[in-house]
Amino acid sequence: MMEESSLYKAIMSDPYYCQHFNEVYNDENNWGISADVDPSCLVCGGNTYELLSKIIPKNRVIYDFGAAYGFQAYWFKDHKRYVGINPPSKLASMPFRTENSIWFFGTIQVFFSQFEVEDDSFAICNYVPDNEAEALVRLHCPHCFVNYVTRGDCTAIFEK
């Protein structure tokens, strides 16, 4: 039984997205999904993205590099657009979608070999375990949040 994170509560209070959440959460090809909405996980999913969604102006396009299932797209459903980027692995075979979201199914490296981010955008790269990918986001995105503050200390990412 999952505890209720603020992201989980917000999605459950919205009938349309509640149904879609359950489709994604129960998809047999998706796995390891709980950290995205687990309130004891201090780094993935909930609070970081929630706070960013309040700070970033609504007229910005959001690029979420290493978005996993993208449940956090919910926080950005009123922004100009949400672009989720994640490799076409099992992990994101059935990601969460909002009306303003689009997905690039590939690595951050491949994304930047084909595209630049739009003007007036904001990039997020949260807890992506790839130094090269983080460096590319910093290089290509004038406005970005790149965070992996507990890298190397897996025990630090869950509340005791």
Ligand SMILES: C[S@@+](CC[C@H](N)C(=O)[O-])C[C@H]1O[C@@H](n2cnc3c(N)ncnc32)[C@H](O)[C@@H]1O
């Ligand atoms: C720990 S999860 C973090 C998910 C999300 N950013 C969050 O904070 O909840 C790491 C994600 O990064 C993705 N990832 C790892 N290396 C990547 C790369 N080079 N390009 C794109 N995504 C990558 C993984 O597939 C996974 O979905």
